Structures are given as C-alpha cells and as structure tokens.
Amino acid sequence: MKDLLYLKDEQIKDCIQLLLYAYRETFSDPLEILKKNSLGAAHYRALHLVERNEGINVNELLIKLKITKQSLNRVLKELKRLRLIKQVKDKNDTRRKLLYLDQNGRKFYQQVFESQKKRIFNALKHSDSDSVIKFKEVLKKIINGKK
Amino acid sequence: MKDLLYLKDEQIKDCIQLLLYAYRETFSDPLEILKKNSLGAAHYRALHLVERNEGINVNELLIKLKITKQSLNRVLKELKRLRLIKQVKDKNDTRRKLLYLDQNGRKFYQQVFESQKKRIFNALKHSDSDSVIKFKEVLKKIINGKK
DNA sequence: AAAATATGTCAACATATCTGACCAAAATAT
DNA sequence: ATATTTTGGTCAGATATGTTGACATATTTT
Numbered sequence: 357m358k359d360l361l362y363l364k365d366e367q368i369k370d371c372i373q374l375l376l377y378a379y380r381e382t383f384s385d386p387l388e389i390l391k392k393n394s395l396g397a398a399h400y401r402a403l404h405l406v407e408r409n410e411g412i413n414v415n416e417l418l419i420k421l422k423i424t425k426q427s428l429n430r431v432l433k434e435l436k437r438l439r440l441i442k443q444v445k446d447k448n449d450t451r452r453k454l455l456y457l458d459q460n461g462r463k464f465y466q467q468v469f470e471s472q473k474k475r476i477f478n479a480l481k482h483s484d485s486d487s488v489i490k491f492k493e494v495l496k497k498i499i500n501g502k503k
Numbered sequence: 504m505k506d507l508l509y510l511k512d513e514q515i516k517d518c519i520q521l522l523l524y525a526y527r528e529t530f531s532d533p534l535e536i537l538k539k540n541s542l543g544a545a546h547y548r549a550l551h552l553v554e555r556n557e558g559i560n561v562n563e564l565l566i567k568l569k570i571t572k573q574s575l576n577r578v579l580k581e582l583k584r585l586r587l588i589k590q591v592k593d594k595n596d597t598r599r600k601l602l603y604l605d606q607n608g609r610k611f612y613q614q615v616f617e618s619q620k621k622r623i624f625n626a627l628k629h630s631d632s633d634s635v636i637k638f639k640e641v642l643k644k645i646i647n648g649k650k
Numbered sequence: 651a652a653a654a655t656a657t658g659t660c661a662a663c664a665t666a667t668c669t670g671a672c673c674a675a676a677a678t679a680t
Numbered sequence: 681a682t683a684t685t686t687t688g689g690t691c692a693g694a695t696a697t698g699t700t701g702a703c704a705t706a707t708t709t710t
Contacts, residue, residue, distance in 0.1 A: 362635045368623045369555060369616070371635075372529060374642040376548070379526035380569070381646055382519065398666060401523070408516060414688060422527070427667055429689060451676045451687045469516070476515045479644035487637040488509045488518075490630075494638040495521040497626035499528055543696055561657060574698055576658060598656045598707045 375498075386472045393464070395434070400468055402431050403457070406441055407465050411454045413446065440464055522645075533618045540611070542581070547615055549578050550604070553588055554612050558601045560593065587611055 361367065383397060390400055405420050406412060412420075418428055432455075435441045440461035446452035457465060480488055530544060537547055552567050553559060559567075565575055579602075582588045587608035593599035604612060627635055 362627055362632055363624060365616075365620070367635075368620055368627070369551070371623050371627070371639065371642075372619065373551070373555070374639055374646065375522075375526055375529055378642045378645045379522055382522055396665065404516070404520070408520070415686085422531075423666090424668065425688075426669085426690080430666085433689090449677070449687085453688070469512075472519065473512070473515055475645060475648050476518050477510060478648045479641055480509055480515070480518070482644055482648075483637075483641050485509055487641055488514075490634040490637040491641040492518065492521060494626055494630050494634055495518075495525045497629055498525045498622060499521065501622050501625045501629075545697060562655090570697085571699065572657075573659080573700085577697085580658090596656085596708070600657070 382472060382475055385475055386468045389468055389471050393438070395438075398427075398431050399435060402428065403435065403440065403461065403465050403468070406455045407457055407462075410456050413452045413454055417455065435461070529619060529622055532622055533615045536615055536618050540585070542585075545574075545578050546582060549575065549582065550587065550608065550612050550615070553602045554604055554609075557603050560599045560601055564602065582608070 386400060387397065390396060401421060402417065405417055409416070409420075414425070414428070414432070418425055421428060432441070436443065438460070439458050442456050442458045442461075443453040444456060446454050483491070533547060534544065537543060548568060549564065552564055556563070556567075561572070561575070561579070565572055568575060579588070583590070585607070586605050589603050589605045589608075590600040591603060593601050630638070
C-alpha cells in the first residue's frame with residue numbers, strides 16, 4: 357500500500373509554488389552584476405549554456421533555450437560585441453558557427469556564477485547526499501514528464 | 504567523513520540548469536489556455552496566490568509577488584474586469600480590500616491548474632514519498648538560503 | 651489636525667519575448 | 681549543374697511584464 361497523500365492537489369500546488377519561488381530567487385541573485393554590465397537574464401542563460409556546451413552551434417542553442425532565433429540573435433550580438441563569446445566556423449560545414457566563451461567571457465561567467473552559486477551551495481551543504489540525488493531525480497521527472 | 508562530490512561547481516551548475524528547465528516547462532504548460540482568455544503568466548501567478556490565500560490584501564500579495572504595485576494593479580484590474588477575482592472591504596480597516604476568487608475565477612483557476620498539474624502529478628507519482636519530501640526540503644532551503 | 655497607511659492611477663520607459671518577411675552562404679539532393 | 685534545404689542573420693512591428701516617479705483618495709493612527 358502506497359501512501360498517496362503527496363498526490364493531492366494541495367500538495368501539488370505546494371510544489372508548484374516552491375518551484376516558482378526557488379527559480380525566482382536563484383535567478384534574481386545574479387541580476388545585479390549582470391546589470392552592471394548592461395546585460396540581463398537572457399544573456400546569462402545563453403552564456404551558461406555555451407559554457408556548459410562549448411562548441412555548440414546556434415541551432416542547438418536555440419533548441420535548448422526554446423526561444424526564437426530573432427530573440428537569440430540580439431542576445432548573441434551583444435555577447436559578441438562585448439567579447440564574451442566568439443564564433444568559429446565549423447570546418448566540416450562552414451555554414452555552422454560554433455560558439456565558445458571568449459577569454460573575457462570565461463572570467464565574466466565565473467563572476468556571475470559565483471553570485472548565483474552561494475544560494476544553491478548552502479542549500480546543498482545543509483542537505484545530505486541522498487536528498488540531493490532525490491531532488492535532482494524529481495526535477496528530471498518534471499522536465500521530461502507531462503503526459 | 505561526508506561525501507562532498509555534490510558540492511562541486513559542476514554539480515551546482517547542474518542543479519541550476521535543472522531548476523531552470525523544470526520551472527520553464529511547468530509554467531509554459533498553462534500558457535495556452537491563459538492566452539485563450541487573453542491572460543498571461545503574470546495573471547496566473549496572482550490568481551494562484553489568491554486561491555491559496557483567500558482574503559489576502561493587496562499589500563501582502565505585492566510582497567509575495569515581489570513586483571511593484573503599478574504592475575500588480577494592471578493585472579488585478581484585468582482579473583476584476585473578467586470577474587475572476589473580487590475585492591471585499593475589510594470590516595476592521597476599510598482601507599484594506601481583501602481579495603477572493605469570484606465564482607468564475609474558481610472555475611477558471613481549476614482549468615488552468617489542471618493544465619499545469621499533469622506534469623507535476625506524473626513526476627510525483629513516479630517518485631516515492633521520501634523523494635518528494637526531500638525534493639521539497641531542498642527547494643525550501645534554496646528559497647530561504649543565500650548567505 | 652497632522653501623519654501614516656492602503657489602494658489606485660497616469661505617463662514614460664526598459665526588457666525580453668513574439669510573428670512574419672526576407673536575404674545570403676553553404677551544403678545536399680536530383 | 682541546378683534546385684532545394686539548412687544555417688545563420690536581419691528588419692519591422694507587436695505584446696507582456698516589469699520599472700520609476702508623481703499624484704489622488706480614503707481611512708486609520710498619532
């Protein structure tokens with residue numbers, strides 16, 4: 357017999373609210389330092405994905421971000437102007453332009469990440485490793501789920 | 504000796520990314536039905552908080568939403584116009600206007616919630632109750648944490 | 651009576667997204 | 681070799697959500 361208390365609507369609403377607040381707080385931390393460099397959350401999301409997927413091309417990035425290319429284009433334009441990322445033509449298919457962090461970008465990304473890291477670091481530090489594993493498992497199920 | 508693998512930067516970046524994706528998917532589900540009623544995510548956030556805190560006043564709602572009163576006002580104006588929420592003067596302090604879901608609002612909220620519920624419901628259904636508890640614990644630590 | 655509080659409103663602006671149309675270069679298919 | 685598709689970039693205009701700052705009104709507190 358499984359205890360299904362946590363499938364009640366109230367519990368689900370609870371989860372939704374926690375998810376909203378956790379997201380909001382986590383992504384509001386780095387806004388200050390971004391703003392100093394006249395960048396916003398959108399730039400950071402792109403920067404983050406490039407950092408974690410060096411050599412990604414524009415199309416793949418588009419898919420991960422789930423925004424339109426027009427939106428992404430403006431973001432990339434500014435990141436390039438500030439020399440935070442660079443594009444290198446793919447030798448096998450020179451239509452493709454692969455994205456890398458520029459030297460500046462690596463330094464800047466690290467700064468922004470540090471501002472965001474504290475909150476997560478402390479939350480994880482005060483949790484045991486089993487909790488963290490389960491936390492990530494549930495998040496993954498939410499992401500892949502729906503139907 | 505504690506295993507601190509999960510405190511490495513790469514793990515933290517992982518968590519941040521999962522949080523971003525989980526939030527995005529969870530809150531993109533209800534956009535379609537909202538749009539049909541010419542409403543957006545902002546209206547739903549307010550509606551959700553009123554549903555979970557019936558009788559909340561404007562100031563308290565403002566604090567929970569962390570937006571300016573001018574922003575909230577536009578949202579509330581539309582929700583009132585559509586008869587989704589209603590305001591009732593507080594008898595003890597008639598400056599205060601307490602917010603309640605209107606009859607329409609209750610029905611509409613339920614519809615929107617259902618569209619969002621599926622994803623969370625399934626994720627929780629495929630997790631055990633311990634995982635769900637730990638999932639929520641970590642989220643709470645993220646929300647309250649930082650320093 | 652004066653000050654503080656709760657709510658509402660106006661205007662101007664910032665940002666991040668969208669849609670739709672269009673272009674060019676390069677690769678692939680016929 | 682030409683036609684089509686893919687990849688990336690760009691323009692213009694619209695929408696959603698937020699911001700600041702100024703101000704108005706009603707009510708409560710001091």
